[in-house]
Amino acid sequence: MSVMGPPDGRGRFGDFGGRFVPEALVPACLELEAAFAAAWADPAFVAEFHETLRLFGGRPTPVTPLPRLSERLGLRVYAKREDLAHTGSHKINNVVGQTLLTRRMGKGRVIAETGAGQHGVATATAAARLGLECTVFMGEVDTRRQELNVFRMELLGARVVPVTSGSRTLKDAVNEALREWVTCVEDTHYCIGSVMGPHPFPWMVREFQRVIGDEARTQLEELGVGVPDVVVACVGGGSNAAGVFAGFADTPARLVGVEAAGGSAIGHGAPGVLHGMRSMLLQDEYGQIEEAQSISAGLDYPGIGPEHAHLAATGRANYVGVSDDEVLAGLTLLSETEGIIPALETAHAVAWLAGAAGNELAAGTTVLINLSGRGDKDVAQVRALLRGER
Amino acid sequence: MTTLDERLGALRDGGRRALVPYLMAGVRPDWGRLLEALVAGGADAIEVGLPFSDPMMDGPVIQEAALAALAAGTTFDSVVAELASLDLGVPLVAMTYCNVVYHYGLERAAGRLREAGVLGAILPDLALEELGEWSAAGDDADLATVLMVAPATPPERVAAVVERSRGFVYAAARMAVTGAADGLGDGAAVVARIRAVSRTPAYVGIGIASPEQARAATRVADGAIVGSALVRRVLDGSSPEEVQSFVRGLREAIDHP
Incomplete structure (x- = not known):
């Protein structure tokens, strides 16, 4: 296979x-x-x-260079703009x-x-x-x-x-x-x-979502970037990540999926069967499914798509977790540096990038981040969180 | 041939129509006493639910029972310990979901259930194509894996499902999750499709709630399974005597058509 x-x-x-x-x-x-x-x-x-997708869905979505974020992090960051697709996400x-x-x-x-x-x-x-x-x-x-x-x-x-x-x-x-x-x-x-x-x-x-990765691969070529060193996306069930990874699976690019720390099926789960699939699941010692905890309702899922479990098992992709506080910081960072308010889900990928820059990601590393969705839906919640109301 | 095949085959050959009530293990502290009441009421076999947090094939009543059992601390180990301490005299068939036995370990789960006197298992989210590992563990332990035929199951698939089902075949009376309903739905047609390819006993379940429905089901099938209607009574606080009386009503309807 x-x-x-x-x-x-x-x-x-x-x-x-x-x-x-x-x-x-x-x-x-x-x-x-x-x-x-x-x-x-x-x-x-x-x-x-x-x-x-072209006439109704707003595709192709652009790949946007993120110069101010890149400068801040010491990386070369490009964003696949699924936030610009119709209905605001992939x-x-x-x-x-x-x-x-x-x-x-x-x-x-x-x-x-x-x-x-x-x-x-x-x-x-x-x-x-x-x-x-x-x-x-x-x-x-x-x-x-x-x-x-x-x-x-x-x-x-x-x-x-x-x-x-x-x-x-x-x-x-x-x-x-x-x-x-x-x-x-x-x-x-x-x-x-x-x-x-x-x-x-x-x-x-995954096949319906691979248009994300296929487009981005061509667009990065056209921008003269070629294959990036890293492709990063947030993961709940994992459809935006699967879509963007599919375009780069046959390249040397490192693939990184970012889970909510409180819903980290790869990080804290075990193999099991739920919702028709065998995958990695958050569960207790008797196989009862545990509830995921996340600031973002879209990542509030105790499992992960089975192909991600496989990509993790084979080492082709890495899965990491970030905390709710890091996510809020990531959302603010992208908003202030690039004028893009990401969805809370998407902000998980930004948060990992901010933490990895200068640590596991050397200066000058080329990164494609999948901006899976826009943040309008989360603005009221983010305002309350930033004001310390919950 | 498993022990469950022998027991239920003998029942059928003796001309008795089987009454199979369902109870969720751990739904109340006195659930062992309730099992005895089911037998006293005239049950020929009992489906014992092992609670799972996400019961995809169950409607609101059995979902509520599962959550109540889990909230009371019911586990795989506590269920098999209680069952092992009872001497009910009728075959027990465990009903639960894949993850419960997968997580426990297939061979270990099959072995523990059989040691506790359970003769069969129904895993509604285990389709024929995924049966391999579990059915090997079940067969090795003499734990019969009971499979379901649904109204949507195409004829060529019915034969494959029935061929692999042990003990009895669960004939789903309707395209629905568990829960009380009216009439016999597609029960008669599903049983006819099973009978056309096998002598394995066919029991009708899904939506069988009343004595009249149990009677109608056992006119066309070898047995009837009654779950949500009984569990509703248990959740509403019926005493063991009241539960026994409800089962007795089903028994009489089946035996005196």
Whole structure:
């Protein structure tokens, strides 16, 4: 298996991945696997995907040199600007792909889970564009933390279902979406938001997101930078990281995924099975899943995509954790030096860079940072945090 | 052939329609007493839930029971210790999720369950394609792995699932997670698909809540599984006697059609 090639026939990336779902969902997963494989090999589908991303999604997003941050850190830093994509993050790439596939499969409805609301808003957006019915499951705690995103989804014609089971956050929203999917697989596609879940989702979502890395590779060539020394991205489930890593997996670039210290599935987890996949998970001594703790709702997930678990196991990528305080400092740093307010999730990658500069990253190191999303959604929370209100 | 195959095969050959209630281990401190009440009420086998934090195939009632059991400190070890101390006289089938047994160690988990007198296991998130490692551990320990056939399972796949299922085949009556519902759903059709390819007993579950439904299920199938309706009563504080009486009602409906 080549690095970041397709998984094996059982959907495995090394020891991770697979398809751990109730029998009721197996036929739908098999149907999806066949449909995605056929679509992705069909030039007409691929062309429509890229054209939709261009005309609707705002692609290609630029690669921006970050001179003032570079000077501050003694590095040469370039940013892939997913924050400039439609709906404000890389999430649009995946949902454009999955909604086009939904229509191709003849289904009229999508369901999705969301944590911070980014994937929910993106799904509602892409569904509205194709006239698909859309239901989004969101932990009740998150519906309160991200009230405006709930309203955004509703404006886009989606129905938002607050999830009151378990810890009432992202992992429970995934559980509830899977439970709902059992009842409606016939006419509904589960538009999963990250490189997670049962095969073929981790592979499919990475393929829809690889446009990030493929574009950036070409853009850095055009800028005369070539292959950077380091490619860094934040990781919750890991879709933006998988997308940007995919463009550089076959180069010597060091790949770094930055997890929230309180949600570090690679750093503090153990192998296990959750949400249809075998991966690294935060869990107790009896295999009960533990809740992740993070300043950012989007990284509040106790697992990680199975391909990341594999990349970590083989050493092709490194995964590191940063604290909430470092994240706030990273957000401020990028805002003040470059005029870009990143999402709290994205600020994790900035925070690692700030800490690594002058330590493990020698002066002059070339870095591509994936700016996965913009910070507008977090401004109220950041204001409260910086004023010491919580 | 596992011991569970022998026991449930003998039941079927004797002409008895099986009643299989479900109880979440640790849901109440007196759950061992509740298991005895199920037997006294006329259970032929019992599905014993081992709680998991993220029960993907369960509806609100069994989710609530799982969280209650975990909050009370229930663990794999505490469940097998309690089960080993009971002499119930009917086959026990553990129902839990992959991560519980994967994390415990497949061989170790299968061995501990069997030592505690458990004869079978249902892992609803373990699809046929992922069965390999676990089923080897189960077979070695004489722990029967029971698989599920769903209404959406295509005919060619039914044969493969049924061929690999031990003890009985779980015939899902509907495309839904666990929880009370009306009628028999697709139960009869699913059982017919199982019967077309195998003599393994087929038990109908998912949404079977009332004596009438249990009767209807056992007219078409070899047994009926009743979970959420019973667990709801347990969560609402029914006494062991009341639980026994509920099970007795199911038993009578099955035996006197």
